[in-house]
Amino acid sequence: MTTTNPYTPFLSEIKEVIKHTDIEYTFRMTFSGDAKPGQFFEVSLPKFGEAPISISGIAEDTVDLTIRRVGKVTDEIFENYVGDSLFLRGPYGNGFSIDNYIDKEIILIAGGTGLSPVKGIADYFSAHPKETKGFTLVAGFKSPNDVLFKADFEKWKKNLNVILTVDTPIDGYCGKSGMVTEYISSIPVKNIDDAIGIVVGPPMMMKCTIDELLKKGFKEANIWISQERKMCCGIGKCGHCKIDDTYICLDGPVFNYTKGKFLKD
């Protein structure tokens, strides 16, 4: 049974740990198979359980998993990672296809940890700026203390138009503040019929952001979203991620808005 058992995790070595905030770290894990932004792994420490974690970076022999210390499994990962390994299975889900966005104007809007599944898209166009006709990243976080991927923002600023905003500024913060939605209308777009919008974040943020994009004239078919759900198995069995006749783990988590708008919890 071993060779065909999709539930069997494999051991992956932690190569590096990048601390973003007190509760959010990126774990750079050994993995040499194919992976796309927006796909996810089931990450586990045996005896503590599994949790679905999206891929926040892809390199030749590694994948980045940005983990927030908010659940039973992730608490345990934070306590036990030092010089160690984690168990993984995956990657699961469809992920974002970069091909759909090449040679287009792109507005990528992410809220909080919603930046993880789309970070690979920003990385790609930052490294290949000639393959886009204009790339704006709008990223929102609760407060300056919650900002993730600070080093990456510095890198992205060189080739991409980056708008980094926080809901609640604190003393000494001199960046932008306010909701991501406030910045959308002022982003210049030359060809609205062909412009791509990518939106990932908490449910209410996604809804308001999509409304803004549609108001700006974006076509529904040019808007892409990713849905966060409780994927217990990742392979269409456990039922937790089902919405209508859709299994987020098999058919998503990335959806074109023409399909995504019908997903009703």
Add this chain to the structure above:
Amino acid sequence: MGYQINKTKMNTLFTDLLENYTIYAPKRFVGGGTFADTDCIRYGEISTLEEIEFSEKSDYSFKEVLLPISETLFYFTEAVIKESDPPPKEAIVFLRSCDLHSLNRLDTIYLKNGPVDPYYKRLRDHTHFILMGCENTFENCFCVSMGTNLSTNYDAYIKVTAEDVLIDSHWNLLDQALANSQPFTVVPDSVSINKISVEIPESIPQSVFDSTLWDDYTTRCIACGRCNFVCPTCTCFTMQDLFYSDNGKAGERRRVWASCQVDGYTDVAGGHAFRENKGQRMRFKVMHKISDYKKRFDTQMCTGCGRCDDICPEYISFSNCINKVNALVKEENR
């Protein structure tokens, strides 16, 4: 082939089968019911014909034979992961027509939706199904509406009469064992009419999702999940790891039954949950059973056994809800 044999011979046959098979059938657990002085009828291992409860509907379905309530997938010892062993014997399961149709729903999820589930398959491939007839409908059944009242894909059909046992076998093993028995034409008992019938709309418009119909269940439903646990077509589970209290280095990964009606089903890390309102959970379940599953797999999911109505402590009726949805759709289409 059909046969007529006496009960002693049937029990001898059971004894022979028990060498290589575990036989599961509905049994009466006296005093085990939900209310005082009531019995529970649920699945258990049997070794004689007399232990099988033929006269009443089982409170729980056969599904726990193929999907154990708690199933160990792996054992962990330090860094070593060992898959759990399959049961040593094959299985024989006694079940009614609605449940045999439900088997098809379980197969669809576990063998066809995404990759094959090896834990389900290893049980499924070694399980044989014996049909129990229904002379009359039971309370809350609506199998006729769901088209699940007749079955032909059984390994055998067994009926116990006052004197004898009638068998219709599709299984070589039984045909060989009964080779010297009296041939007999046996047609399975089945119902052609239930006291309850449902009408399911061909397509359900989006407006039904937003209807106030679901509000009726918001305070009535207590989110106990019993309807899911008795349902022969509910297949959800949650992964659960544990470690042994006297040796923290060893532990196991299990999957345990889950319910879309119970708190925590949709919780994602950080505490966000979807469908916190119980009326919306009812809508999610009903739509899955009579619409979503069909959109994806072309057959209705619900098989009309009515166990959810039998078990509900709040007397919520699923069949009644289906008919309410149908009335609403008719109203909208008018």
